[in-house]
Amino acid sequence: MTRELYELRGAEPDLLFSPYCWRVRLALLHKGLEFVSRPVRFTDKEALAFSGQKLVPVLREDDRVVHDSLAIFRYLDEAYPQRPLLGDPSAYQRAKVIERLTFMSMRMPLLKLLVPRVHAVIDPADRDYFRRTREQAFGQTLEAFADPSGGTQRFREALEPLEKLLAEQPYLDGEAAGGVDYLVVGLLLWAWCLGAQPWEEASAVGAWFRRLLAWYEQGQGPIKRAAL
Amino acid sequence: MTRELYELRGAEPDLLFSPYCWRVRLALLHKGLEFVSRPVRFTDKEALAFSGQKLVPVLREDDRVVHDSLAIFRYLDEAYPQRPLLGDPSAYQRAKVIERLTFMSMRMPLLKLLVPRVHAVIDPADRDYFRRTREQAFGQTLEAFADPSGGTQRFREALEPLEKLLAEQPYLDGEAAGGVDYLVVGLLLWAWCLGAQPWEEASAVGAWFRRLLAWYEQGQGPIKRAAL
Known part of the structure; x- marks a missing residue:
């Protein structure tokens, strides 16, 4: 299974600054989950078309796709219950x-x-x-x-x-x-x-x-x- | 056992306006706990001497005395676990x-x-x-x-x-x-x-x-x- 995080990039692909994408990077580290970064530019609409919307962050695990940082936290707690992010x-x-x-x-x-x-x-x-x-x-x-x-x-x-x-x-x-x-x-x-x-x-x-x-x-x- | 709530009063004893005292009244109703109101004035220091400090609200259950609204919420959850106020x-x-x-x-x-x-x-x-x-x-x-x-x-x-x-x-x-x-x-x-x-x-x-x-x-x- 490939876990991919679509996140906002600057002119330099490794300059990541979106607050919502940072939330998810920290959450993935909290859970001990590795991922592949997919940096996208503001106008890279096509890169996110698979998610049915236009905003980063998007987390993709094969055919499971979740967007919105809080929704991603909830998904991570459901899929990986160890070390809860949000809890009960x-x-x-x-x-x-x-x-x-x-x-x-x-x-x-x-x-x-x-x-x-x-x-x-x-x-x-x-x-x-x-x-x-x-x-x-x-x-x-x-x-x-x-x-x-x-x-x-x-x-x-x-x-x-x-x-x-x-x-x-x-x-x-x-x-x-x-x-x-x-x-x-x-x-x-x-x-x-x-x-x-x-x-x-x-x-x-x-x-x-x-x-x-x-x-x-x-x-x-x-x-x-x-x-x- | 007598449960008493020491709370701030106006010139009229039944005019209760302290936000911290209101919190506790709502919490007591949430738990289904009856109590006797002990309205005190700003300068009624003596009335609170038993609590070792000078601020309302104070909750007293015989010789158990708790002050500060959040501390009272915690106490109520410990003493009366039904319908948690604060939770885990x-x-x-x-x-x-x-x-x-x-x-x-x-x-x-x-x-x-x-x-x-x-x-x-x-x-x-x-x-x-x-x-x-x-x-x-x-x-x-x-x-x-x-x-x-x-x-x-x-x-x-x-x-x-x-x-x-x-x-x-x-x-x-x-x-x-x-x-x-x-x-x-x-x-x-x-x-x-x-x-x-x-x-x-x-x-x-x-x-x-x-x-x-x-x-x-x-x-x-x-x-x-x-x-x-």
């Missing part, structure tokens, strides 16, 4: 609530910081598509939308509740890293791979990030970062 | 994360709206204490701190992730209400009992609040609201 229905429901709360408080501040960086690292063939779709979504030009310092400040505010928790325990899921850690740290890895670090190094969040990064890199080798 | 360790960890995320995004906006109302409904003997301690915490007068319209707007922004979730499922904990619902709705009941409703009636959050309110009032009778 009650724990799963709560992971979903945390995913929504953190996504909605962190995504927009990070976009304000990262949009120019994404535009810089993607394949030149993707740039028109990226600009057109994002400018339509934001209702303004990428340049007008971008606000790295304001985004960084709002992102740090959004981290405050996590900072307090992580000062008391090593992981969001408690004594060991779990699905909620991967759902949230995927957002930080998005910034990290694009050469940014909008959190304080000397903080509980910074130490948590370093722990997860060290674990991941020990298992999968160094993460490529854009030189921006 | 993984589900508990996630409830704690949600409590921190929602508390930190909602408490300050609600304070901006509710501080003048709290000052209005508390016993006149408590007012100097309330003003002095809050003005010290806020670094400004109650009047300068208060911002009902700004607070309402920021509170509604903080509700947005919950609005999307509750449009898809009846409760934050899924198909049935659970500990996370009570932890969060306690904050809304704080506003409700002080005569405010800073969320849209015609919204998924509004419907969720009404469901929980109807369930509570069916079990425990009408909730007293301040006429403000």
